[in-house]
Amino acid sequence: MADEDYDAIVIGTSQGGRFLPAELAKAGRKVALVERGRLGGVCVNTGCTPTKTMVASARLAHQARRGAEYGVRIGPVSVDLAAVRERKRAMVAGARQNYASRLAQDGLDLIEGEAHFTGPKTVEIALTEGGTRQISAPVVVIDAGTRPRPLAITGADEVPLLDSTSIMELDEVPEHLIVVGGGYIGLEFGQMFRRFGSEVTIVQSAARLMTIEDEDVSDEVAAIMRDDGIAVLTSSRPVRVERGDGGHLRLTVRTEDGERQLEGTHLLSAIGRVPNTEALTPEAAGIRLDDRGFIEVDEYLETSVPGVYAMGDIKGGPAFTHLSYDDYRILHANLIEHGKASTRDRIVPYTMFIDPPLGRAGMTEREARAQGRAIRVAKLPMSAVIRAIETGETRGFMKAVVDADSGQILGCAVLGSEGGEIMSMIQVAMLGKLAHTAMADAIFAHPLLAEGLNSLFAMFDDHEVVSE
Template identity: 40%
Template sequence: MKQKFDSIIIGSGQAGTPLLFSLASKGKKVAFIEKTQVGGTCLNVGCTPTKTYVASARRMWDIKHSNDVGVDFEGSFKANMNAIKDRKDASIAKSVQGIHSAIENNKHIHFFKGEAHFISDNEVSVNDEILTADEIFINVGGRAFVPDEYKDIPHLTNVSVLNLKELPEHLIIVGGSYIGLEFGQIFKRFGSKVTIIERGERIISREDIAISDEIQKFLKADGIEFVFNAKKITPSYNGNQVSLKINDEVEVSGSHLLLAIGRKPNTDIVKIENTTISVNKRGFINVNDYCETNVKGIFALGDCNGKGAFTHTAYNDYQIVENYLFADKSRKISDRISTYGLFVDPPLGRCGMTKAEALSKGINLLEGKREMSRIARAKEKAETYGFMSVLVDADTDQIIGACVLGTGGDEIVTSILNVMYAKKSYKLIRDSVVLHPTISELIPTTLEKLKAIHE
């Protein structure tokens, strides 16, 4: 017997969960399906747990570098992996319990713990029950990509690495991008030996070369080792050590292996092939500007639609869908400006285009750039790695991209992003009076001396 609902939400990530309570507040009868823990990737295995680890790693760095700021320290210190993990787990549990309580106390929400599978466009099975609705919202997220050659090799992913109770002696990380770099610095500061192996010529190839080089510089200063141009990697395991033969020449062996090669959408798990919903060759669900698929009434939100791989883009997907369903349909995916952070220490905050992207589009480009080593507040804090860069379209005077790599960069970049959304001239912040002493106060100064960029 089929159970009929007004709406079905598959997955409880940062789009599905707020949408759930919005639909319920309108009196809709909603089926809410989650196969693991409510809260999605961000809460359980993403932003929340990793940033607690970043904070612990930063404390390790502070103690080690106390002499840099005139503080004498004598004694030993070490990372207590059990305590670090317990702190992370407690933070997650509190939030998960809050969501569960809200679900249990809402008469319009019917919660199903289990793995959802599509039977047809508007029919979903879970735990041998069949649910149907005219509106279905897919928020199933993604998972770590594990190539076939690693399937029989003991390995960690971004999920399992957070369950370690003992510190790896030597952590080998395959993948020199965002996830790999964050975990690399975390565990190096905890006390592991860390080697990052990257297929390309440099880390985070999506970024401009100057950013890759500067981040590599301070990660090397932390003691992380790098191997580049690893076009061929042959893994093996001898019962004690994982070994990677690189390009049939170099061999790297370690106690633990973390795969940070990329992620894939979970659309195969929900058996999307049983529907007429359109997906691309990588498995991402194709959607329009309002997150709606080619099947009317079916929406895909968050990582599984390929329109963003961040908590903030997932939440914006929820805002777009809610606006589409209940308001004036004025919010669209195409209206948002790309923004994200890399939470190494010091962090990278980025918004808009990179320099390479702007040049490839033939934009008449101006750049304002300032090294952190020239900023008084950074010197006072003894944290002078990095730089800030602001890109301006010379034909419109509008900011089209920016990065702040350095202390506070993940917070500071939002002030630039706000001006971009306002579509105002860069002169608005160039001529503003900014609080001293801060890192932000150098944004106006940086914009006073723009230089033309041609390559």
Template identity: 45%
Template structure:
């Protein structure tokens, strides 16, 4: 049986896959897009869409509890209907997934194939009994939650992000193992829904990749809401205690385990590359299973590309989408775009959110440059005060000689939107002297950015 021939094969219908299929379809190419599970990938089904929907529900409940601060009362305690909360998230998932499926169905040159794709040669894919071949192959298989090999892992029920977004029961006590982005969002969310929440983190601070002042402020924000935080957890393990789960934390000191009704594992993610037959194609991976790509996202096999979470060059929906943009621009538009041209921003969606772009202060200091720093509490931002949401701060670090912005963080209300003013100026290669004369709208969080730039000084000043 000879393989079915296509101009391009896309493995995975996550963030990059359908968009790439659309561009290739418009170019008149015959395309197969293969999906073994849910169209839309992590973002639509178990990541951004449902998670931020749940964050919005938790924010509404939290704001309602603070009604007296805004001059109103609700006439009784807030009651959370987790079935209704989960149903709202599920509807948004299903609507988004259906939209992607309809979009693909409307592409005249694209065939959506359901099943598990695996390489049987460098440019040949098997899906069940069917074989497909194409000169261009794009791997967009995403990632999944990492479950470490800790004592008792296989003996107790553990939740991942996939499980918890569908939870219809409010946990009595949610234990979150992992003090980074996914874990912190769910920790605050479920505390606001009414669960007792404990975060267990191996490091000596939360989100250790960030600067210490960011970690410390986020810890303070969560603890003010009643989240318990156990850091320096050097002895994490799990044991059944009747209907509940005991999570060990420390071997030497404070060795009392945390007893929870539910445990969320949020200790990172791993790529979905272990069952693709990459060895049959001769495609290189690194020690963690990420597909090795060059700056144009091509693997070591000509004509085979890897996009999104599986290539280790970005862990966000927006970087996956930008991978598609780079590949499409290079293959279809005659451009020469590379991954190293992009400036990546990201956000942590606790409340208030943390938005980041470029270098941390610590990374900038290690670079050996002469630096300028500026920092301002959100309590001095009129918009934050007016909203009654003045926790956090904003800060910028710049190169004293080139006058280029190196990095920025906004931990505060609206920070996830305001950071784009900084990101866009960095992308355009503009200096702080140009940015300083921007005229932002009042009253916004962004209006403080020019003032923040005017306050830039060296550390000793």
């Protein structure tokens, strides 16, 4: 028997959990919100807020070193990583405080502790302050997120390893940072610490970086990394790590040409994330997981147990804060407004905050071809965009994929200055189901980066239909 009954239980406080329990309470529900760690989840504490704060510091250092290119004389540039860290901590503290203020709602009980299921709608909580408490509700929402995947190679337990959380707590710039993983996390941190002053080597097991992107995108990103002085090793699988001379670490990787040893002072594991499902004992509730341990949900975010829902990263799929927030909107519509909102056909945009950033929305060229669509593809180098030339930010390109029959935009990749912002303009056109001609003929203010969209979409007049 539960110690107390509620109308709804929300487990975890990430972006979705920030809003849903408060809105349920406003609607007159008695709500229990359970959190085992810090309020705000990954985004506030170890993800978006802190990393993008540090990315901003790294970009400023990079731009300062480029001063002579713009006729600006600047002395030697150095980075005080402890000060960067303190700025990051202040940003996180402010974001967490804003989060906490939203939870001050009548009918909302914040319970600090780790939850696990004892039945389909019953949860036992190991309280942070000691003891246990058992609660139940007809509606349960799981928003417990993910954590960094551990590096499972020989010697990994015997040397100091960094992950995406601990690396942000360093107070000195590493002499040589080796990054294992060529995805978004590894690339953002790799470029960041290169700009802070570290020698950086990125080790990727696959044949190219960012394998979910089109090959031309990942090739251009690799070229940008190398242009920044980063060593990028692909088709290089880590097999063991050990202590080297002088406190260094020695990483052995297996390549197509045999084994190779890399020496560095610090090693960052950025090989992905795993769901926080084990401690929840979902099997006690009958909640079905996929083969990677993520919670399976339908298009309404309901699990295999009626009345139990999952939102955010723990349900698998793209792991983005804005997607978690859209999950909240769906559950708000369905649980409070009695609607029938769904995840079906939603366009999921995202941005990788390297410099220049990569903004992506909709289908990649590869995905469209795999579906057998008749498509047209256009690509415009940023070196052809007047604003990019004027600001000295000409690396990258804009790319669009359109349906050959309807002319509607299926997807885009903008790897360039303000790539995420420009991508968002294309996303709006996609939401409005505009044909590519609308973008080609639109009047954009001069001289903005958006003007490049005129040139990009006008290129379709010169392209033949490509289908496979």
